[in-house]
Amino acid sequence: MRIEVALYCTEDAELTPLLRLGAGACAGIIAMSATYPMDMVRGRLTVQTEDSPMRYRGMFHAASTIMKEEGPLAVYKGWLPSVIGVIPYVGLNFAVYESLKDWLIKRNMVNKPDDSAELSVLTKLGCGAVAGTVGQTVAYPLDVIRRRMQMVGWRDASSVITADGQAKTPVQYAGMVDTFRKTVQNEGFRALYKGLIPNSVKVVPSIALAFVTYEVMKDLLGVEFRISD
Template sequence: MATEDAVAKSTGESAVTTIVNLAEEAKLAREGVKAPGHAILSICKSLVAGGVAGGISRTAVAPLERLKILLQVQNPQNIKYNGTISGLKYIWRTEGFRGLFKGNGTNCARIVPNSAVKFFSYEQACSGIMWLYRNQTDNQDAQLTPVLRLGAGACAGIIAMSCTYPMDMVRGRITVQTEKSPHQYRGMFHALGTVYRQEGFRALYKGWLPSVIGVIPYVGLNFAVYESLKEWLLVSKPFGLDEDKDLGVITKLACGAAAGTVGQTVAYPLDVIRRRMQMVGWKDASSIVRGNSSIQSPLEYSGMVDAFRKTVRNEGFGALYKGLVPNSVKVVPSIAIAFVSYEVVKDILGVEMRISD
């Protein structure tokens, strides 16, 4: 009898506990607070969306990405091509179709986690900045300004770039090497191991400082311009946009294209310096990017300022914008495709939080 009473008591307590838990979950749901499992799933979906967006956008413009890097480090006394079309033709003629996509596998291996972390970090930075901004202004309806979006984008860019920088470093070397290079990196992991063994851990972060400085205006302006343009279009409804409809894919592509153009133009010289610094210490870099000219000095820079000074002194100010044309042709569709792909994939996966929220 006592046993039956104990069981009944235990069952009753269990039922009460279950009801209380359900009531708490219902209360949290009404207040807009998600259960931990739901939050983790939403984070994973957001990361997947960002990764897919990065992979699609970079693969679409891989030939232009490789040409840009080759132009950035090309020997000024042994120029083999000057323009976008002539450069693509030269790569096709000397290395074939595969040459156009050399380094894209490594690039995707880098850009997928980079893009995932970048988009997710941007959303979290926006949420944090919004909370601080509303508490500081005592206005719970306040929205992010373009300057605050710029700050959130800069934070996201620095976090994402720092997490994946070693992969970007070796990707640059793999992209530069050709079939005739004295030494061949067989892939990303082989390149990472070789650089670590021959040049040390710090070599994996060569060019990190100009990357950090450059990513602030680049990624920051990308997000700020994209979000601000979308908000302006939704509020002002120019060009005959419907009053009650969200922006279409074409309009979002145009916003992304404008964002990419502004960001890459401001940050491009730092990207050139970063790429050149990544070649420092590579014993085969001279024969690959400097040609066989005996009067060309070794590729050596003591730091970012020294790299700027030597580049401008030896090749002129225009050298800081080498590869800008193919990069401009590349970055406009790349940024546009990335933003739209991100939002489309999130819609498919059913993620509630949007980049604009």
């Protein structure tokens, strides 16, 4: 998105943090919406166990079973919190990465006017890691809500095991707000960040590498950007 905006905007246009956030958010919403059914199926396949009354045999069997038993729109359960989460997640990733990178380049130009202001690969990786950490932390509660909403209506879902080891019927949620309320009410605010650390171990490096790959491809394609004042 940043490449397209930079190529087609006028010379006086500036890629402000707000524009970067908006461009990143729009790109993320489109990509997420197109692939969301597969994310829904992945969530169901991930949580099923050997004790599940009926097991999905694979991706296509899971998708067809979900649509047959729960309706064709069931593969989009949890889509709303995902869309809302894309704004801080993808938007902040783009905004933080580009703003931090531009700030470092400008600082290099001031401190070392005779040297190249280009950032090293390690520095860009660091910028990507910071961006991934910020976006991931802000948007993670919505990811938890999304996962829980994806389980709603699954009649063969396994029992939920509580902290005291007692099994109980899985909690049913009526929507995004209801999921937030019941999660905090039953498990406390910290429940919204369950799994944050292991998820960050996967997401933060991948975002950092994605941005560096983006920069390398940009250089190979010969695309240049003017840093706005």
